[in-house]
Every structure is written in C-alpha cells, then in structure tokens.
Amino acid sequence: MTVMSGPILDGMPRRLYRATPTRLTTWLDCPRRYRFSYLDRPPPPKGPPWAHNTVGAVVHNALAAWWRLPRQERTVAVVPSLVAEYWGDEGFRDAEQAGLWRTRAVDMVTRYVSGLDPDDEPRGVERTVGVVHEGTSLSGRVDRIDERDGVLVVVDYKTGRHVLSTDDARSSLALAVYAAAATRTLRAPCHRVELHHLPSGEVVAWEHDERTLTRHLDRADAIAAECAEADQAFHDGDASDETFPPRPSPLCGWCDYVRHCPEGSAAVGPRAPWAGLAAQEAG
Numbered sequence: 338m339t340v341m342s343g344p345i346l347d348g349m350p351r352r353l354y355r356a357t358p359t360r361l362t363t364w365l366d367c368p369r370r371y372r373f374s375y376l377d378r379p380p381p382p383k384g385p386p387w388a389h390n391t392v393g394a395v396v397h398n399a400l401a402a403w404w405r406l407p408r409q410e411r412t413v414a415v416v417p418s419l420v421a422e423y424w425g426d427e428g429f430r431d432a433e434q435a436g437l438w439r440t441r442a443v444d445m446v447t448r449y450v451s452g453l454d455p456d457d458e459p460r461g462v463e464r465t466v467g468v469v470h471e472g473t474s475l476s477g478r479v480d481r482i483d484e485r486d487g488v489l490v491v492v493d494y495k496t497g498r499h500v501l502s503t504d505d506a507r508s509s510l511a512l513a514v515y516a517a518a519a520t521r522t523l524r525a526p527c528h529r530v531e532l533h534h535l536p537s538g539e540v541v542a543w544e545h546d547e548r549t550l551t552r553h554l555d556r557a558d559a560i561a562a563e564c565a566e567a568d569q570a571f572h573d574g575d576a577s578d579e580t581f582p583p584r585p586s587p588l589c590g591w592c593d594y595v596r597h598c599p600e601g602s603a604a605v606g607p608r609a610p611w612a613g614l615a616a617q618e619a620g
C-alpha cells in the first residue's frame with residue numbers, strides 16, 4: 338500500500354490511504370476475501386474463470402472500442418467484429434454454450450449502440466478519475482462519462498441478469514465516488530449517475546447533491562480507515578481470523594477463493610463456472 342503525506346489533523350500529519358471503491362466494498366463484504374485479494378502475496382490461486390465475467394468483459398471492451406473508432410466507423414454493422422476481437426471462451430460449459438453467448442453478446446451490444454448517437458462524444462471512456470476526501474485518495478475507472486448540457490454524467494454498464502432499481506444507483510458507493518472524482522478530475526460538475534442494463538435496455542439513474550455525495554465520501558473514508566488499520570496489522574504479522582474474519586453468505590458461491598475457505602465452502606455448494614448464465618438461459 339502506497340501512502341503519501343496528507344492533511345494535518347490534531348497536529349499530526351495524516352497519511353493518505355489510496356483505495357478504489359472495489360477495495361473498500363471487498364473489505365465490507367468479507368475481510369478474509371480482502372486479505373486474499375489485496376494482502377496475501379502471492380495470493381491463493383483463484384478458481385477457474387466465470388463465464389458470466391467473460392461475457393461482461395467482452396461487452397464492456399466492445400463498447401469501449403466502439404467509442405474509440407473514428408466517428409464514421411461507429412455503426413451497428415461493426416459490432417460483430419468488435420465482439421469477435423475481444424471474445425474468449427473462458428468458463429463456458431462447452432463450445433455450444435460459448436457460441437450461444439457470443440451471439441447474445443453481439444445482440445446486446447448491437448441493440449445498445451443502435452440507441453446511441455455516434456456524434457455524442459463522451460468526455461471519457463474507461464476513464465480513470467480520482468478525488469481526495471479527508472484521509473483517503475479514491476480512484477476508479479468509469480465505463481463512460483457523458484457531458485450533457487455542461488454537466489457530467491457517470492454511466493456504468495451492467496450485463497448481469499439482476500434487474501436494477503433506482504436504489505441500486507442511489508446507494509452505490511462506487512458510483513458516488515466516480516461522480517465526485519469526475520468532478521475533480523474533469524473540472525465540471527457531476528451529480529448524475531446511471532446504470533445501463535444491457536440485457537433489458539433499461540437505464541436507472543440517481544441525481545446526487547453535495548450532501549449525498551459527501552455522505553458517500555465520508556463513508557468511504559471511514560471504511561478506508563478500517564482497511565488502513567487492517568493493512569497495518571497484516572504488515573505487522575497479524576493475518577488472524579480475528580482481524581480478517583470470514584463472512585459467509587450466498588456471495589461465497591461467486592468467491593474466487595472459496596476452495597481456500599472452509600466457512601465459505603460450508604455455506605454454499607460448489608458452483609460450475611457457467612452457473613451465472615444458467616438463469617438467463619432459462620429466461
């Protein structure tokens with residue numbers, strides 16, 4: 338963990354803690370998984386890749402690539418070649434299932450870009466933005482940052498089957514951090530955050546104000562303080578379950594480290610790498 342000198346508090350210099358929203362939410366979800374992911378070196382070997390992550394990555398990469406094309410090449414017709422460029426077969430049950438999802442990925446991206454205006458140049462695509470709040474330096478990479486009527490909008494693509502609600506946009510720590518960080522990095526106001534659900538074409542949005550953004554940033558800073566304390570304990574030789582307790586939940590079924598975690602293994606049965614796609618196939 339890199340630390341930098343930061344603001345003065347109570348006469349003592351604070352050390353800025355650098356974190357992404359993903360790091361902070363990993364700590365909240367499960368301190369043991371946090372240790373596996375960010376502190377143990379080398380980390381425990383992960384399980385096999387998840388097919389739903391493969392689909393998500395391909396769709397994200399294809400959309401980013403679409404925006405990076407010269408204006409005249411941003412067409413619907415180019416989508417199959419973009420998906421082909423980024424396609425991988427990792428995690429699928431067999432070639433038939435991989436083929437089905439490759440077609441679905443093309444359909445998803447095609448439908449989505451058919452609703453876009455290729456002249457509507459985003460301010461950022463997969464843009465890294467950052468902001469310092471209290472003792473924490475927060476950064477993250479945003480799928481897309483639009484500029485509409487002089488204000489910025491954070492756009493986050495979703496490819497899972499989970500139907501989204503306004504509450505998902507409102508309560509997301511990551512989206513709030515991105516909005517504050519976009520304001521800081523791109524020097525234009527950003528309060529609106531949007532989740533674009535590609536399988537359904539639905540968009541859910543939330544309009545933050547300074548108060549709600551500050552509340553999220555304060556929360557991020559408080560979680561970061563816990564992470565900093567845990568990191569220090571680890572570097573002092575404490576990798577105990579008291580400091581990094583397992584937090585078994587249904588999420589264990591998707592944890593990359595479940596085979597190294599007796600509590601998580603006991604909480605959920607084994608899942609095939611393609612299990613995340615099964616429900617969508619049934620639908």
Ligand code: SF4
Nearest residue numbers: 367584589592598601
């Ligand atoms: S399997 Fe569950 S309890 Fe174990 S590390 Fe992963 S998320 Fe935590």
